[in-house]
């Protein structure tokens with residue numbers, strides 16, 4: 001099993017307050033890795049480190065993140081973000097048509113051939129299961145989609161630049177149960193093609209879809225391993241408390 | 249006790265609302281009443297489309313045509329709004345992407361100072377600075393429509409900048425991170441997502457700005473030359489508020505001239521109403537996208 005991302009001794013502090021302390025782990029390719037932990041423990045910060053967004057905030061970062069062999073600090077921010085996509089908690093489709101949302105990034109990167117754009121749109125919408133629902137109204141404003149559809153559109157939009165890794169920061173916490181399970185199914189499909197890292201507050205979700213689970217508490221990586229063993233037989237007392245709901 | 253307080257409070261609010269509504273109706277009624285007698289002597293068509301304004305018949309027949317004033321008012325306001333919008337969106341872009349909260353507040357307070365300057369002072373600055381420049385480059389006496397538009401646009405800036413900035417900041421907070429997460433540069437995102445998303449709210453701020461622009465009297469009057477000519481960029485002209493301000497003092501109360509000035513005021517009001525309605529329709533169109 002190859003590793004898509006290797007994180008070594010990663011530490012982050014915001015104005016002298018440590019948010020992440022000395023985190024090292026390897027995220028395997030074509031797997032779903034879940035990141036769990038109590039609120040404020042540094043999960044979002046961890047994702048921001050992986051797509052370089054952290055560099056634009058006033059945070060001090062040390063350690064090294066390698067993306068399939070290259071140190072990400074050596075990559076241009078825009079190149080890094082084409083390889084590592086990020087989907088946010090609140091879906092924010094751009095206020096334009098579904099089609100334009102989907103062609104936005106490819107056109108920025110210089111693809112103007114209509115056929116090619118159309119192919120990308122169809123392919124990515126199909127991947128997210130949105131194609132059948134919207135294929136007759138691609139000209140419709142994306143703002144008018146339902147919450148779950150918006151989030152799937154945002155996932156599809158992140159895929160239009162063909163990333164290697166897809167990061168998701170609590171993508172379902174604003175959605176109902178049905179939309180959530182649609183997204184879970186789609187993530188399971190996507191892992192054939194992409195490496196997925198998902199932050200979630202929903203432990204059930206982590207147990208259902210992820211292959212690997214990382215438990216972060218108070219900025220420390222407490223435990224990292226196969227999801228099955230983390231949930232059934234955690235090695236650390238802290239993990240067990242968290243999973244059984246004693247805190248967080 | 250609580251109940252009584254609530255009742256009194258809501259009564260006061262209703263009373264004030266009614267008061268402002270009634271006084272608005274009263275103003276309209278008064279203007280219409282004073283303007284009406286004009287139309288028994290001059291037909292509305294002649295009044296609006298005629299370009300000869302000769303309120304007192306020193307030489308030949310008196311004549312009341314305000315077409316040039318209407319055109320000048322529309323031209324000066326339109327140009328001023330366009331210039332001010334360009335500058336405001338530029339300034340707001342800068343404030344959105346290049347400054348932090350602290351700097352932005354500082355710059356805001358400086359811009360707000362601009363709003364407190366009386367319009368005579370703007371007019372004065374217009375004369376000593378703008379007109380001089382126009383004179384240097386060869387405009388006869390320097391007074392012209394373009395000078396008035398530029399001056400007026402500066403007067404519109406404080407309101408427009410702060411409202412552009414407010415709506416763009418809102419769009420920025422919503423879209424900037426997703427834009428950047430696609431690897432797209434923030435300036436490209438600003439131009440293609442954030443500004444288009446803000447148009448609707450920017451137009452909302454344009455409505456009072458149009459009112460301000462079309463009603464502005466003193467500063468415009470001081471630099472536009474006040475000649476009854478069809479407006480051209482570098483030529484003199486005269487706006488409706490300027491005509492009213494310049495001539496109301498000398499018009500004999502009850503004369504046709506007096507009623508014609510009220511008629512001009514009525515036309516100004518109708519123009520404002522039409523333009524505001526047009527902007528509202530445009531906004532509705534935008535929000536359907």
Ligand SMILES: Nc1ncnc2c1ncn2[C@@H]1O[C@H](COP(=O)(O)OP(=O)(O)OP(=O)(O)O)[C@@H](O)[C@H]1O
Nearest residue numbers: 014015019037038039040041042043044045046057
């Ligand atoms: N831009 C920032 N400036 C200063 N401190 C920050 C910043 N972003 C996050 N922090 C702090 O870093 C810590 C970790 O934040 P982070 O957002 O990563 O938590 P999280 O695990 O994602 O929480 P949640 O589950 O609530 O989303 C928090 O204590 C937070 O206050």
Ligand SMILES: [Mg+2]
Nearest residue numbers: 043044045169
């Ligand atoms: Mg978070």
